[in-house]
Amino acid sequence: MxxxxxxxxxxxxxxxxxxxxxxxxxxxxxxxxxxxxxxxxxxxxxxxxxxxxxxxxxxxxxxxxxxxxxxxxxxxxxxxxxxxxxxxxxxxxxxxxxxxxxxxxxxxxxxxxxxxxxxxxxxxxxxxxxxxxxxxxxxxxxxxxxxxxxxxxxxxxxxNEDRPLLLDMDELPFVVDVYAKHLRIEDYFIGYLKHPYISIYTGRGCKSHCTFCLWPQTVGGHKYRTRSVGNVIAEIKRAKELFPQVEEFMFDDDTFTDNLPRAEEIAIELGKLGVTWSCNAKANVPYKTLKVLKENGLRLLLVGYESGNQQILHNIKKGMRIEVAKQFTADCHKLGIKIHGTFIVGLPGEDQNTLKETIAFAKEINPHTIQVSLAAPYPGTFLYNQAVKEGWLDIEHAELIDEHGVQIAPLHYPHLSHEEIFASVETMYRQFYFRPSKILSILNEMMRSRQMLVRRLREGVEFFAFLKERNAKPMAAE
Known part of the structure; x- marks a missing residue:
């Protein structure tokens, strides 16, 4: 058909x-x-x-x-x-x-x-x-x-009978040929990645058991199944032929660094190709591996810190120690690896004090850029079932976005309301970015590149327009 x-x-x-x-x-x-x-x-x-x-x-x-x-x-x-x-x-x-x-x-x-x-x-x-x-x-x-x-x-x-998970990931053909045939890659852009970029998966699944994370608990599973190094490199070579204008490759595996020897092997082969690349990573990659990745074209790591409070990290089964994350981040700064840090507000155990703790943590480790999201209990996740059981989520009003596609705050706690969680997103953004040191860093970045100047100005306009629209709408599910 x-x-x-x-x-x-x-x-x-x-x-x-x-x-x-x-x-x-x-x-x-x-x-x-x-x-x-x-x-x-x-x-x-x-x-x-x-x-x-x-x-x-x-x-x-x-x-x-x-x-x-x-x-x-x-x-x-x-x-x-x-x-x-x-x-x-x-x-x-x-x-x-x-x-x-x-x-x-x-x-x-x-x-x-x-x-x-x-x-x-x-x-x-x-x-x-x-x-x-x-x-x-x-x-x-x-x-x-x-x-x-x-x-x-x-x-x-x-x-019907369930389909077994695919174990030999090399059975899947390259997606970049589909990109070339049907998509205009310049239409795709991410604030922390160079433009134009291309993202692919080198494997599926994640061995971690974070209670909020969607793919491993639904379609991907907790076994990290990977493509062979040769297969990955062959697709990158093919992408270079199809898209000579690409500035950066992003490996969107849930956690590319789950297999450190493989990550190093792929990096070394990428280094031979002279490409710039980025990937998802846990905040526990050792300095030795980070050095190998950086020396072979790694530019940025997308890191899910989620919270600056250790108990909340335990609550969501993150498997991350604050002190380890601090050392990892310091190592990245030392090596010149940029970090886009992601944080989630409103996770189980959150209160006004933990929100302040997370903001202070983000400012202390100082990733290049951050993303702040509202805790979202997707059906099929441990967090969803937990929230329904504990009464943190009204199942009749469990929408994740409003009528304009903007994320809302569906979770609430006896000590923390929808409105407080919703408002904390803007608070964190403002306190992180509106610091003299961060403003100076962004200005320096803009002064060194006209492309970055135009891009950051556009993003600034979008950011403030979004906040204005966001604040004009209901703060959360009633």
Whole structure:
């Protein structure tokens, strides 16, 4: 079947392909590559991939493809599900014979509920869905396809046998060829990465058990399954041929540094290619490994610190010691490795004192840039189940974004309200960035590069416009 892989039109600036979670509008507009759609698309060379939000495509723009395709596959999420269903309904209304399926963590953990709520859906996928979609597109009867829930002709919902996780990751074809065929890479930008950039996965899964993290608890699993070093390097070589304009490669594995010897081996090969690259990392990589990575093209590490309070880190099973994180960060500063630090406010155990502690911690370790998110209890995570059980989340009002795609604060505690958690995001941003030393650092960065000057000015305008809009709306779920 002629297959259309679609990231649907949504709110202006809505990033449905967010690397690990937090599908939402951000303070500064950014877009991740739709790798979760590109990977199954790579298995079907005649398929089409459309990522509507970064391409600024409307429903009318994409709806014409209903006439020329027989299978529609939409990547959905808990925040975007309602909108995605409306898009699917529009496609089905235009082409009633169209087979429609959803992929993503939302339907993987709530398959029966999703099918019941969205009559337009013929099937939903669980776990990894690459070869699942390939089999469906090739005409295999739904009753025989592993890893799906589906709607039979009589309307009954049926669960098939689960599909085992893919262990040989080299079986997957390169996604960069799909990027080249269907996407304009200049449409994708992240505030802390060089532009244009490309992101790929060199493996799936994460051995950590952080209670809030979406992919390992839903579709990726806790076993870090990796591509061979040669396979990764071959894709980077291919990407260089296809995109000579790329300034940076981002490895979006949940934690690229889970396997230190492999990370070093890949780095050494990347060094031979002379490319600039970045990756996700835990705040515990030893100095020796950091030095090898830096000497072979590493520019930046994306590090999830989450909180500056040790008890909160224990509460979320982060497996990180504050003192270790401080030493790691100092080592990165010494080696000249930039850090984009991510923090989450409103996690279990949070109060006004821990919020202050996290702000002080962020200022002390001083990453180059930060991202502050609201604790988001996604269905399928330990945090979601815990929040429902403890009464921190009103399940009838558990929305993660508002009607404009902006993240809200769904969690609340007896000692900390929705409003206090919501307001702490802006407080942390202001206290971190509005310091003389940080302002001077940003100005120096802008003075050294005209491109960075234009970029930071644009981001500044977006940031303040976002805060103004954010503060004009309800602070949280009622």
């Amino acid at each position: 002629k297959t259309l892989f679609l990231q649907p039109p949504s709110f202006d600036g809505f990033d449905g392909g967010a690397g690990s979670r937090y599908q939402a509008r951000r303070e500064i507009k950014s877009f991740w590559f739709p790798t979760w759609l590109a990977q199954p698309a790579a298995l079907l060379p005649d398929s089409t991939l459309i990522d509507a939000p970064p391409a600024k495509l409307t429903l009318d723009d994409v709806l014409v493809h209903a006439d020329t395709h027989q299978l529609l596959v939409i990547h959905t999420s808990t925040p975007s599900f309602g909108n995605d269903v409306k898009v699917a309904e529009a496609f089905k209304a235009r082409n009633p014979a169209l087979l429609v399926g959803f992929i993503g963590a939302k339907v993987a953990v709530q398959p029966e509920e999703s099918l019941a709520r969205a009559k337009v859906l013929d099937f939903v996928c669980g776990n990894e869905f690459d070869f699942t979609i390939k089999e469906i597109a090739e005409g295999k009867p739904l009753a025989e396809v592993q890893g799906i829930w589906w709607r039979a002709a009589a309307g009954q919902l049926t669960k």
